[in-house]
Each structure stands twice: as structure tokens, then as C-alpha cells.
Amino acid sequence: MKRPWLSVLIxxxxxxxxxxEALDSVLGQVDDQVEVLVFDDASTDGTADLVAQRxxxxxxxxxxxxxxxxxxATALGVSAARNALLEAAQGQWLWFLDADDxxxxxxxxxxxxxxxxxxxxxxxxxxxxxLRVRATLKHRLRGxxxxxxxxxxxGAVRPPAALMPRLLAxxxxxxxxxxxxxxxxxxxxxxxxxxxxxDLSVVPRLMGGLHPVWYLDTPLVDYRSNPSSILGSMxxxxxxxxxxxxxxxxxxxxxxxxxxxxxxxxxxxxxxxEQRLGARLDERDAWWALLCRRQPLLQPILKGWVFRPRxxxxxxKARGCGWTQADHGHGKGSTGxxx
Numbered sequence: 001m002k003r004p005w006l007s008v009l010i011x012x013x014x015x016x017x018x019x020x021e022a023l024d025s026v027l028g029q030v031d032d033q034v035e036v037l038v039f040d041d042a043s044t045d046g047t048a049d050l051v052a053q054r055x056x057x058x059x060x061x062x063x064x065x066x067x068x069x070x071x072x073a074t075a076l077g078v079s080a081a082r083n084a085l086l087e088a089a090q091g092q093w094l095w096f097l098d099a100d101d102x103x104x105x106x107x108x109x110x111x112x113x114x115x116x117x118x119x120x121x122x123x124x125x126x127x128x129x130x131l132r133v134r135a136t137l138k139h140r141l142r143g144x145x146x147x148x149x150x151x152x153x154x155g156a157v158r159p160p161a162a163l164m165p166r167l168l169a170x171x172x173x174x175x176x177x178x179x180x181x182x183x184x185x186x187x188x189x190x191x192x193x194x195x196x197x198x199d200l201s202v203v204p205r206l207m208g209g210l211h212p213v214w215y216l217d218t219p220l221v222d223y224r225s226n227p228s229s230i231l232g233s234m235x236x237x238x239x240x241x242x243x244x245x246x247x248x249x250x251x252x253x254x255x256x257x258x259x260x261x262x263x264x265x266x267x268x269x270x271x272x273x274e275q276r277l278g279a280r281l282d283e284r285d286a287w288w289a290l291l292c293r294r295q296p297l298l299q300p301i302l303k304g305w306v307f308r309p310r311x312x313x314x315x316x317k318a319r320g321c322g323w324t325q326a327d328h329g330h331g332k333g334s335t336g337x338x339x
Contacts, residue, residue: 004035004064005112007091007182008103011081013041015099018224023054023065025102025222030064034108038099039068039085042075079191079198082175086190095179100224101131107220111179114214118156122184122210125149125157125167126177128221146219149177154217164208164254166215168262175199176221184210192248196238200266201245208254236279242270243281 008026012019019038026036040047048067055062068088070076076084082096093115097103111124130144149172150157157163175198189206191198207213246263249255274281 002033004033004091005115006034006093006095006108006179007085007089008034008036009082009085009089009094009096010036010038010099011041011078011085011096012038012043012047012099013075013078013081014043014045015047016045018100019047019050020054021102022097022099023051025104026097026108027054027058027061027065029103029106029108030061032060032064034064035089035091036065037068037085037088038065039081040070041077041081042070042073077194077196079193079195082191082198083193086185089182092182093179094182094185096175097221098176098224101176102222102224104129104220104222110216110218110220114216118212118214121212121214122181123207123213124179124216125207125213126179126216126220127218128172128174128177128223129219131222131224147172147223148217150215150217152215154215157213157215160211163211163213164204165258167207168204168258171262171265173200173203174223175203176223178203178207180206180210192244195241195244197242197245200242201248204249204259204262205252208252234273234277236277236281239270239274239277239279239281242266246270 008030010019010022010026015022023036023038030036038047038051040051048069051065051067055065058065068084070081070084085096086094093111095111107126111126114124115121127149128147130147132144149167149170151166151169152162157166185206186209189202192201195201246266249259249263252259270281
């Protein structure tokens with residue numbers, strides 16, 4: 001059998017009714033050179049039965065769909081599911097899709113046309129739209145019909161040094177927004193087991209090593225706004241994983257002022273959620289102290305905040321590697337001192 005040109009990789013843990021939409025959005029576009037892999041992470045909602053039904057209903061195309069069951073009755077988590085899919089994939093290109101999202105019509109054709117016309121590419125960055133049960137005027141004004149993944153125009157990203165500043169500036173670190181050549185994905189780079197915010201830990205480090213890259217500035221994924229998603233159901237454990245993902249980025253050898261800007265913005269968002277939950281994260285202290293010691297990298301960022309007073313207030317409160325007792329009302333402050 002000829003090697004597939006693409007593997008669509010779907011981790012699934014109790015996705016419910018959404019998985020049918022995800023599978024139909026993909027199977028309606030595939031041919032015999034695309035494989036679709038679903039990792040069933042100990043689902044109890046009939047995920048395996050649904051996949052079997054789609055295989056039977058799709059006929060010849062259904063043969064491209066495979067279910068990878070987990071070994072036990074306990075869910076392994078999304079990171080382990082993604083890693084298992086990476087190991088099983090046979091395609092020349094890899095495209096992750098969350099089980100509650102869907103591909104837009106002609107998405108596969110757009111990507112295939114590009115990889116055939118630009119054979120040297122190592123990755124393609126795509127845009128997305130936000131999928132809501134009921135989109136209001138507010139959501140349309142926010143531009144949710146087309147969320148851009150990079151700054152600047154579409155096309156080949158040149159020079160190579162422009163990739164990460166353009167990518168980090170938009171803050172779109174979702175793995176499903178990147179289509180990556182299988183042989184360009186580093187063998188040692190895997191999603192951190194047992195953690196969420198796995199995209200945030202891995203995708204910047206992955207993309208930082210890829211060239212050439214193409215920005216396909218059109219929405220090819222419908223991202224579902226789901227109240228049960230990671231961001232929609234935050235708790236202290238997820239906050240800890242968020243902090244650990246940022247620590248992974250601060251430790252990256254390619255860290256520069258663009259990475260610093262991205263990490264600072266993520267850290268301030270984390271702090272807002274932390275305060276809303278009334279939590280205290282000691283796990284953050286080490287990388288925040290390191291970030292503070294790199295103060296010269298952050299000065300250009302502050303210049304861009306002149307007309308954003310709320311961000312200034314948040315930054316100044318946190319700048320002393322703060323998150324202090326006065327802020328939280330309990331516990332001791334960070335182990336890092338003033339830089």
C-alpha cells in the first residue's frame with residue numbers, strides 16, 4: 001500500500017456528539033492517500049462504536065479510518081493520546097484535530113495543493129474560525145469568523161528568523177493550527193505526559209526549529225468554543241500545568257525578547273485566572289524569577305504598553321517577581337528577588 005501523504009490525528013476522551021461532526025468533516029474530504037487515526041482514551045460514551053459505524057458507512061473511504069484503543073480503563077490524558085498517535089502515524093504530513101472541532105470543506109485539498117507545489121516545506125500554519133452554538137454580534141465584532149495565526153501576510157515566511165516573532169505575536173499555540181512534515185518533527189519532542197496545556201509546551205519549541213514554513217492565511221479549522229474544554233473548566237491542577245508549560249519555554253535555548261513577550265502575556269493571563277480561583281502557585285516561582293533576571297529583554301515590550309494601562313498595572317504588581325502575600329492574603333512571596 002502506498003504511504004499516505006497525510007495523517008489526521010484525533011485524540012478522543014468522551015467527546016460525545018462532537019466526534020461525529022469531526023469525523024464527517026474529515027471523511028467527506030479524504031481519498032485513499034489520507035489516513036485518519038482516532039485514539040480512544042478510555043472513553044465511556046460509545047466512541048469506539050461511533051468510529052466502527054463510520055467505517056461501515058463510509059465504505060472504501062472508511063478503510064482509511066482506524067481506531068487506536070488505550071490499554072486500560074483509566075484515561076491516559078491528552079498528552080499520552082497525542083504521543084500514541086504520533087508513533088502510529090504513517091503519513092508524510094501530520095495534522096492534529098481535536099475531537100470536538102472540525103475541518104472546513106476543501107481544507108485537505110488546499111493543504112495538498114500547497115505541499116505538492118512547494119515540496120521543500122516543513123510546516124504549514126493555518127487560520128481558524130470560532131464555532132459557537134449561537135454567535136452574536138459581539139463575537140462577530142471580535143473577528144471570530146477568522147482568527148489569524150500569524151502576523152503579516154500569507155505565503156512563504158521569509159527570512160527564517162521572522163517565523164517565531166510573527167507566530168508568537170499572535171499567541172496561537174494550538175497544535176491543530178499547524179500541519180507538519182513527519183520527518184521534520186524531532187524524535188525527542190513529545191507532549192508532556194500527564195499534563196494539559198501540552199500544546200503550549202511543545203508547539204513553540206517545535207516551530208522554532210522548522211524551515212521553510214508557509215502561512216496559509218485562511219480558516220481551515222472550526223474551533224469549537226466548548227465550556228468543558230481546558231480553558232472553560234479551569235482548576236488549580238490545570239493552572240500548575242500552565243505554569244510548567246511556560247517554564248519549558250523559558251528554558252528553551254532560542255529564548256529571546258519575542259519569546260519573553262509571549263511568556264509575559266501568558267503569565268499575566270495565568271495570574272488573572274489564579275486570582276479569580278483564589279489559588280497560589282509556587283510552581284511558577286522558578287521560571288518567573290528567571291524571566292525577571294532577563295529584564296533587558298522585556299524593556300522593548302513595555303514600550304508597546306504605553307496606552308494599555310491595565311496591562312501596566314498587572315505587570316508592575318508582578319514585576320518584583322511579586323505575587324506577594326499582599327496580593328494573595330496568604331502564603332509567602334516568590335523565592336526570586338528583585339532583578
